[in-house]
Amino acid sequence: MTNDFQLALWKRLTEAPGAPGFEGPVRDIMREYISDCTDEIVCDNLGSIFGVARGDENGPRVMVAGHMDEVGFMATRISEKGFLSFQTLGGWWGQVLLAQRVHVITPNGTVEGIIGSIPPHVLGEDLRNRPMDVRNMFIDIGVESREEAERLGVRPGQPIVPVCPFTPMANPKRLLAKAWDNRYGCSLAIELLRELKQSPGHPNVVYAGATVQEEVGTRGAKTSAHLIQPDVFFAVDASPAGDIPGSREEGGKLGGGVLMRLYDPTFILMPGLSDLLIETCEQENIPYQIYIAKGGTDAASVQLYGAGVPTAVIGIPSRYIHSHASMIDRDDYEAAKRLLIAVVKKLDRTVLDAIRFR
Template identity: 75%
Template sequence: MENEFSLELWKRLTEAPGAPGFEGPVRDIMKEYISQYTNELVYDNLGSMFGVMRGDENGPRIMVAGHMDEVGFMVTRISEKGFISFQTLGGWWGQVLLAQRVQIITGQGVIQGVISSIPPHVLSDDQRNRPMDVRNMYVDIGVDTREEAERLGIRPGQPILPICPFQVMANPRRIMAKAWDNRYGCSLAVELAKELHERPGHPNVVYVGATVQEELAGTRGAKTAAELIQPDLFLALDASPAGDIPGVREEGGKLGNGLLMRIYDPMYVMPVGLRELLIATCEEEKIPYQIYVAKGGTDAGVVQNHGKGVPSAVIGIPSRYIHSHASIIDTADYEAAKRLLFSIIRKLDRQTWESILPR
């Protein structure tokens, strides 16, 4: 069983609502924690937030970031009968949506509802044999008119989030929650700030926190955060699809087999020098890792192209069922990622940083 600090942190972060563009509740939690470890907080104008952990001012400037946002939805229209149409925010597969509970965050509070489904008794043969288009789904909040929905505070433009309580599973290493993509990275960022506060003396300056709007096309917060920080090196902390479930080709990581060492995705090729440093560290310290080739991108693909170029890597973990209502991680993988992150930050002095640059 994990320590109480980690369990409380994970529960608070995963249960907080944070659709792309609506990350405020997650940012508030991260600010509460990180401000205990540094009084120097910086923000970009989209809402990304970082604590500055000052070690050796002559060392490299390292940006370490999860992303606050999770896949969600946005209210677009309320029908005359009070049914709510929505726009997806981030990548959803329509078949994971029907009959799932959701919450709409309004100015007056949280309204719960369910995504429409048609009972099998009344489906035509044609409807049975093809998936429902997301554009034909709606949220039912149990009212009969648009006016009732509006009196509850519902308006177009408000975020809609999945509902999934934090749950330690039968195997206590496995934890189910919504938004492990990417509250994993947010929680690990908090733990790094705590570590550097309690054990000062790192040979660099670390900006540790999280970006916004990663799940939308363009990984937007990473661009503005890199402009704010001007990093010499970037470490993205992100969760990726596990490949250890029935019906999935075993291309992704397996839960419990260690952190994910992402060497390629469509936006990114891991720099050779940084790859060798990370793998050597894992080998020397017996940290379990899995080589990972990804189909989707992360903030690393954006930050690496900032300015003259920023050596970037992703320290990841596998998570089952990401981009759905409920996802599962193995805490052993989280611990492996934490060990590598803490170790590499201690190693990255000016000389080590220069040694990984292509010269």
């Protein structure tokens, strides 16, 4: 059963605004929870944050990272009538944007808005039958002028995020929220540190936390790898589910277990690490799903640090990622949590050498 700790953590993480480059509110939550697990916190100069759990100082340096940022927007211009032009931050499909609520994050507080465009009633038939181009969309914050928008604190350059409250569904295992990509990974990193505090003695040094700016080019992963200099890396990230009507079911299904990502265009899972993960799942009776992905994660950058870092993605499926609302299954989260904790607790120098050279 989900406990009160998890529910509070998930609600706070998913509802916090954290567009790429503007992850401060999420980082504040991460720092609060990490501080309860360890006195040692490290950050890179872009804002990625990690707690350190020291087991065997002679063991491998294990880096575990979610990413704090979510797909969002940046205000670029305010029209004379107070409408906002915007730039997407991260990968958006234009058809999921229209008539959706957003929050403009200003120094004076949150300003409500809605994404609009020219209504179809006044479009010619050729344009009406085509998807609306994102460049023709705007954000309406309900004001009458640029001056009124500015009095609210709205300026070009400010972040804008989707609105979706954290909501357990009719089946309480299914959880709806914005930004499961990738507040899932942020939560899992915190739970790993919590477990290692309660059960010390792991055969390594663990750096667990979250990076910044993954959605715009895995930028924080690059700087964090230079900071930590890991021997092995686990990206914890959500991936699109393939269990909805009309899908070819190439992704995982909700409730089917942890995603075992073997390949994406930026990453191939090393055989030795694949064997370790699958053997652990089978030994611990952890359900898993084989997954071939079309998009990348922070794994793309960290695996190329220095002479190379053995890297894996411990993921879960999430419906409707890169939109305003996404859904995960609690059982998948728990499967990923069990796998991550089990692998970290067995990853000593001997295991690492077997991964490298198998």
